[in-house]
Amino acid sequence: QVQLVESGGGSVQAGRSLRLSCAASSYANYMAWFRQVPGKLREGVAAIAGTTTYYADSVRGRFTISRDNALNTVYLQMNSLNPDDTAMYYCAASLRSVTKAAVLSTSSYAIWGRGTQVTFSS
Numbered sequence: 001q002v003q004l005v006e007s008g009g010g011s012v013q014a015g016r017s018l019r020l021s022c023a024a025s026s027y028a029n030y031m032a033w034f035r036q037v038p039g040k041l042r043e044g045v046a047a048i049a050g051t052t053t054y055y056a057d058s059v060r061g062r063f064t065i066s067r068d069n070a071l072n073t074v075y076l077q078m079n080s081l082n083p084d085d086t087a088m089y090y091c092a093a094s095l096r097s098v099t100k101a102a103v104l105s106t107s108s109y110a111i112w113g114r115g116t117q118v119t120f121s122s
Contacts, residue, residue, distance in 0.1 A: 033065060
């Protein structure tokens with residue numbers, strides 16, 4: 001039983017940065033961030049399996065996923081934000097092994113947070 005709580009969302013200006021946090025109640029080797037816009041499918045953004053990281057092409061080079069195992073927390077550092085990054089961001093975890101090809105697939109994760117919203121302002 002792993003519970004996830006996201007935080008760090010908010011309103012930012014395009015080109016600025018934001019860091020999301022996902023606090024887990026216990027350790028899970030496979031963790032990931034997803035995002036979803038109303039009317040669209042949930043999209044895999046980044047994943048971390050142990051110390052190995054994976055990124056969607058749309059965020060590679062701009063976003064960084066990391067973890068602090070002492071705090072059971074996973075982070076998503078988002079730089080150079082643009083309007084396409086506006087979404088509800090969800091943290092996910094899997095206690096089962098996830099293949100490399102499926103680390104950014106929603107079906108790979110059974111545990112989800114409630115999400116944190118990222119919007120833009122000017």
